[in-house]
Amino acid sequence: MKMLQCVLGLSVATAVLAGADAGNYVESYDTIYNSLTIERNGSVVELRARSRRGEALESAVDLNDPLKLMVAYTRSLYAGVFFQPKPARVLMIGLGGAGFHRLFSAAYPDALLQSVELDPKVLELCETRLAFKPTAKTPVALTDGRMFVKRDKTQWDWIILDAFRGGFVPPHLKTEEYYRECAARLSDRGVFISNLHSGTELFHSDIKTIKTVFPQVVLFETAGRGNVIACAVKYRTPDMTKPENWGSVENSVAQVLAGRLDLVAIKEELMEIPAKQVAKARLLTDDFSPVEFLDAMKTNNTGPK
Amino acid sequence: MPLIAFYAIVVTLGILSMGFQMLGSRLLSPHFGSAIDVWACLISTFLAAFSLGSMLGGAISNFDPIVRRWSQYACAFAAFGSLLVTAVWGRALLGHIEVGFSSVLLGVLVACLALFFVPVAALSTFSPQCVHYLAQAGVAPGKGSGLVYGVSTLGNIAGVMLTTFVLIPNFRVSTLLYVWLAVAVLNLAALLRLLRTPDLP
Numbered sequence: 001m002k003m004l005q006c007v008l009g010l011s012v013a014t015a016v017l018a019g020a021d022a023g024n025y026v027e028s029y030d031t032i033y034n035s036l037t038i039e040r041n042g043s044v045v046e047l048r049a050r051s052r053r054g055e056a057l058e059s060a061v062d063l064n065d066p067l068k069l070m071v072a073y074t075r076s077l078y079a080g081v082f083f084q085p086k087p088a089r090v091l092m093i094g095l096g097g098a099g100f101h102r103l104f105s106a107a108y109p110d111a112l113l114q115s116v117e118l119d120p121k122v123l124e125l126c127e128t129r130l131a132f133k134p135t136a137k138t139p140v141a142l143t144d145g146r147m148f149v150k151r152d153k154t155q156w157d158w159i160i161l162d163a164f165r166g167g168f169v170p171p172h173l174k175t176e177e178y179y180r181e182c183a184a185r186l187s188d189r190g191v192f193i194s195n196l197h198s199g200t201e202l203f204h205s206d207i208k209t210i211k212t213v214f215p216q217v218v219l220f221e222t223a224g225r226g227n228v229i230a231c232a233v234k235y236r237t238p239d240m241t242k243p244e245n246w247g248s249v250e251n252s253v254a255q256v257l258a259g260r261l262d263l264v265a266i267k268e269e270l271m272e273i274p275a276k277q278v279a280k281a282r283l284l285t286d287d288f289s290p291v292e293f294l295d296a297m298k299t300n301n302t303g304p305k
Numbered sequence: 306m307p308l309i310a311f312y313a314i315v316v317t318l319g320i321l322s323m324g325f326q327m328l329g330s331r332l333l334s335p336h337f338g339s340a341i342d343v344w345a346c347l348i349s350t351f352l353a354a355f356s357l358g359s360m361l362g363g364a365i366s367n368f369d370p371i372v373r374r375w376s377q378y379a380c381a382f383a384a385f386g387s388l389l390v391t392a393v394w395g396r397a398l399l400g401h402i403e404v405g406f407s408s409v410l411l412g413v414l415v416a417c418l419a420l421f422f423v424p425v426a427a428l429s430t431f432s433p434q435c436v437h438y439l440a441q442a443g444v445a446p447g448k449g450s451g452l453v454y455g456v457s458t459l460g461n462i463a464g465v466m467l468t469t470f471v472l473i474p475n476f477r478v479s480t481l482l483y484v485w486l487a488v489a490v491l492n493l494a495a496l497l498r499l500l501r502t503p504d505l506p
Contacts, residue, residue, distance in 0.1 A: 170338070178335070288477045288478070
């Protein structure tokens with residue numbers, strides 16, 4: 001029995017104190033959905049998910065400067081401001097390490113930022129290690145992202161899809177039907193934002209599927225890690241593929257973002273839709289979504305540490 | 306019928322059963338997600354169907370020949386009918402079940418029972434009858450039982466691997482459900498013919 005308890009204890013949490021610097025640690029957790037590593041080095045805490053191809057950096061926070069966006073693609077998610085500069089209700093599917101949340105709440109203190117997370121351990125780590133506390137303005141629902149969208153009737157100004165499980169995207173969150181369900185929950189001038197990974201066959205199928213549902217899709221390529229942020233709207237005019245038609249943020253918001261988010265740099269991440277490859281790609285539907293085989297992890301934010 | 310045909314039928318029964326579980330997960334996920342509770346319900350439903358089907362099949366193999374024959378037809382018809390329902394109305398049924406239950410867990414359980422329990426239980430009734438068939442042909446019961454369940458389990462493995470790595474990446478789930486129906490019809494027709502007279506060496 002003691003042996004069993006010992007094995008269970010080890011499988012649930014392995015904590016190794018680095019020892020050199022007081023307060024530094026590396027902890028590993030095998031949850032029912034993920035293998036997670038959380039590491040503190042000085043004031044920076046990183047959350048990583050292990051997969052067969054290494055560790056993907058999910059999120060990071062500088063505890064001395066919690067508003068700082070530490071992971072490049074979380075900056076690119078803010079491209080949503082070009083399409084809907086005054087989000088009052090935001091739905092984020094996939095909590096990660098809540099790296100996006102702190103700056104958003106500071107910039108839009110009156111906005112609702114609803115998160116949906118499947119893995120309870122991820123929420124627990126956010127609360128205990130990553131200095132994120134859910135509030136009435138930043139609630140977290142522990143459920144499947146598709147179930148939430150189907151059952152919740154709120155109209156959202158931004159819907160951000162950033163859900164990964166062990167490095168892979170659950171197939172049912174990648175289909176035309178799911179994007180239609182998201183579009184139905186998007187306000188008229190809302191924007192659907194999705195974190196995609198370039199360099200995979202899945203990438204082109206993703207874009208094709210999003211374009212099937214949303215008439216206008218704009219891509220932003222995050223430098224370095226292979227992340228591409230797709231912003232999609234359900235209206236046809238004005239032409240949002242032209243930056244001159246993008247909205248600008250209010251001065252009060254811009255002041256909060258200043259120094260932490262370079263909107264000009266994000267504008268420069270604008271990339272062309274790879275039309276040829278997208279035309280050849282297969283549409284993902286509930287009936288056909290071999291997402292795992294289209295190799296979602298190929299250029300995930302996994303990289304040498 | 307040569308021995309190899311008998312084992313081909315047994316392997317195909319195994320493929321049909323466990324390959325169907327992988328298809329089932331793809332059918333369920335748009336409606337209920339693919340979290341661990343969905344898999345728990347799905348696997349439990351299949352195991353319950355294997356259990357009930359095996360017990361029922363064991364009982365059928367001891368019936369007198371005429372009742373046994375009609376029971377075999379009934380099981381085959383149940384398998385065809387339920388696979389047909391899943392192929393033709395599966396998605397629509399899942400849509401109704403999804404909105405009909407506020408509890409996701411209860412919805413998944415009902416969906417699994419409605420779509421997967423009957424076909425898998427019906428297919429499972431034939432394994433004990435295959436053992437009975439070998440016993441009638443003079444194979445010792447222990448050896449026959451080991452052969453049938455061993456070969457059938459190899460079919461289970463083939464079903465999981467084939468469905469996961471070949472079929473799902475290349476074909477629509479709806480198409481595969483009709484393939485399952487067609488293969489079940491052919492396989493059970495051959496098996497019913499085989500079970501009529503034991504002619505193995």
